[in-house]
Amino acid sequence: MSGFGPELEVGIARLRAEIANLHAELTRYGLVVWTGGNISGRVPGADLFVIKPSGVSYEQLGPENMILCDLAGTVVQGTPGAARLPSSDTAAHAYVYRNMPEVGGVVHTHSPYAVAWAARGEAIPCVTTAMAAEFGGEIPVGPFAIIGDDSIGRGIVETLKGHRSPAVLMQNHGPFTIGPDARSAVEAAVLVEDAARAVHLARQLGDPLPIAQDALDARYARAHEDRALESAP
Ligand SMILES: O=C(CO)[C@@H](O)[C@H](O)COP(=O)(O)O
Numbered sequence: 001m002s003g004f005g006p007e008l009e010v011g012i013a014r015l016r017a018e019i020a021n022l023h024a025e026l027t028r029y030g031l032v033v034w035t036g037g038n039i040s041g042r043v044p045g046a047d048l049f050v051i052k053p054s055g056v057s058y059e060q061l062g063p064e065n066m067i068l069c070d071l072a073g074t075v076v077q078g079t080p081g082a083a084r085l086p087s088s089d090t091a092a093h094a095y096v097y098r099n100m101p102e103v104g105g106v107v108h109t110h111s112p113y114a115v116a117w118a119a120r121g122e123a124i125p126c127v128t129t130a131m132a133a134e135f136g137g138e139i140p141v142g143p144f145a146i147i148g149d150d151s152i153g154r155g156i157v158e159t160l161k162g163h164r165s166p167a168v169l170m171q172n173h174g175p176f177t178i179g180p181d182a183r184s185a186v187e188a189a190v191l192v193e194d195a196a197r198a199v200h201l202a203r204q205l206g207d208p209l210p211i212a213q214d215a216l217d218a219r220y221a222r223a224h225e226d227r228a229l230e231s232a233p
Pocket residue numbers: 035036037038052053054055056086087088089108109147
């Protein structure tokens with residue numbers, strides 16, 4: 001037992017189930033292969049988060065093998081799943097939670113069209129109303145960063161802090177998305193791939209038309225108002 005109070009234990013158990021289930025969305029939308037990619041979620045009211053284990057196939061993910069970490073990215077010993085290593089991007093997720101208190105979920109995928117843009121180091125321009133609604137502008141590129149320490153996290157935070165987009169294409173790597181909760185970050189990961197594919201296809205046909213800034217701003221504002229109403233109690 002971890003020795004948390006009963007309320008926190010309930011919150012952790014709920015989050016374990018939610019994070020394990022959300023991983024099925026990554027395979028459903030074809031955003032990952034093998035054991036690549038990861039989802040984490042912040043434990044409400046605690047300096048803790050839950051993340052997938054490293055090297056475990058998606059079919060085997062369940063609440064019992066999700067890994068509980070503190071905000072330094074250290075596994076909380078004595079909790080379910082703690083015998084395994086957490087996903088290789090755990091330090092990056094931890095850095096984001098430490099430096100962006102508003103973030104409740106982080107997702108990384110290797111979705112192929114988004115990775116192709118990341119490999120070229122090119123931001124995806126905002127040329128569809130769907131992109132305007134979700135990203136409020138272009139999807140930016142973050143710096144090249146090594147895997148394993150908090151370099152990726154630094155790149156995510158320095159690119160997304162103060163930016164409308166909940167998604168960054170880490171150069172030569174792939175998309176990382178953030179959200180107020182893990183489900184929102186998964187939604188952004190699905191929509192990044194959709195945007196990367198659509199804009200790539202548009203480019204094959206010619207030059208995509210830009211959206212006027214005032215129309216883009218209006219679409220973004222309206223989408224956010226709608227989202228606030230959807231999440232109202
Ligand atoms: O791209 C990377 C490494 O940054 C990740 O997507 C890893 O591939 C995740 O794999 P696991 O460590 O979770 O098995």
